[in-house]
Amino acid sequence: MKVLAINGSHRTGRSTSKLLQMALDDFAAQGWDTELIELADKHIEYCIGCNSCLRDKPCPLLSREGDQMQEVLDAIMESDAVIVGNPNYFENVTARMKTFIDRTCPQSHMEINPLAGRVAGIVCTTGLSNCGIDVTAAVLQRFCNACGWITGYSWTVATCESGVDENGEVTYRRSADLDPQAQASLHNLTGSMMNLAQKLH
Numbered sequence: 476m477k478v479l480a481i482n483g484s485h486r487t488g489r490s491t492s493k494l495l496q497m498a499l500d501d502f503a504a505q506g507w508d509t510e511l512i513e514l515a516d517k518h519i520e521y522c523i524g525c526n527s528c529l530r531d532k533p534c535p536l537l538s539r540e541g542d543q544m545q546e547v548l549d550a551i552m553e554s555d556a557v558i559v560g561n562p563n564y565f566e567n568v569t570a571r572m573k574t575f576i577d578r579t580c581p582q583s584h585m586e587i588n589p590l591a592g593r594v595a596g597i598v599c600t601t602g603l604s605n606c607g608i609d610v611t612a613a614v615l616q617r618f619c620n621a622c623g624w625i626t627g628y629s630w631t632v633a634t635c636e637s638g639v640d641e642n643g644e645v646t647y648r649r650s651a652d653l654d655p656q657a658q659a660s661l662h663n664l665t666g667s668m669m670n671l672a673q674k675l676h
């Protein structure tokens with residue numbers, strides 16, 4: 476069994492990436508193969524809305540020189556489970572993640588959807604806890620639904636905000652991956668994904 480994590484942060488190896496790696500470690504401990512794709516390391520062209528895919532023609536961007544979307548699609552196809560990770564950017568996903576989402580269109584919205592049937596989970600990071608992270612997570616949840624992926628416990632949210640000091644000022648931890656509640660919730664997420672995957676196979 477294989478699990479793929481896809482990080483939409485512009486910052487490789489930072490808080491979203493670290494949480495995704497923690498999630499992958501849980502899977503690896505149970506004998507799963509794991510892979511982390513940092514979208515920031517991939518060149519993915521914008522969907523140009525040509526609708527070739529709606530006419531059952533191949534996406535012309537997949538064969539465009541330098542475009543690496545096919546590599547990500549191949550990695551999804553090889554996986555039994557997918558975790559999508561993204562920071563909260565203005566109550567939404569990053570432009571990088573949205574570009575990736577749009578480029579799954581030839582697969583995820585068609586009558587024959589080769590991406591469907593995978594177990595999925597969502598990991599989100601944010602500065603503040605009350606500043607739109609639920610919307611970011613919901614966008615990713617809807618993307619998973621559109622792909623035909625099955626989510627159980629569904630998402631983990633990690634915050635930089637750590638509380639309020641004696642002066643009523645918000646306090647912060649160095650990065651969201653250090654959020655202890657999120658780390659605990661992450662193990663619930665990975666456990667639930669592995670249970671679901673086992674039941675489906």
Ligand SMILES: Cc1cc2nc3c(=O)[nH]c(=O)nc-3n(C[C@H](O)[C@H](O)[C@H](O)COP(=O)(O)O)c2cc1C
Binds near residue numbers: 492566650
């Ligand atoms: C352009 C931009 C927009 C952001 N928007 C929000 C926001 O609306 N609310 C919030 O709480 N944090 C926001 N943040 C903070 C990030 O969500 C947070 O720092 C996140 O943990 C970064 O993840 P990373 O370390 O994986 O890049 C924003 C950060 C940037 C750079």
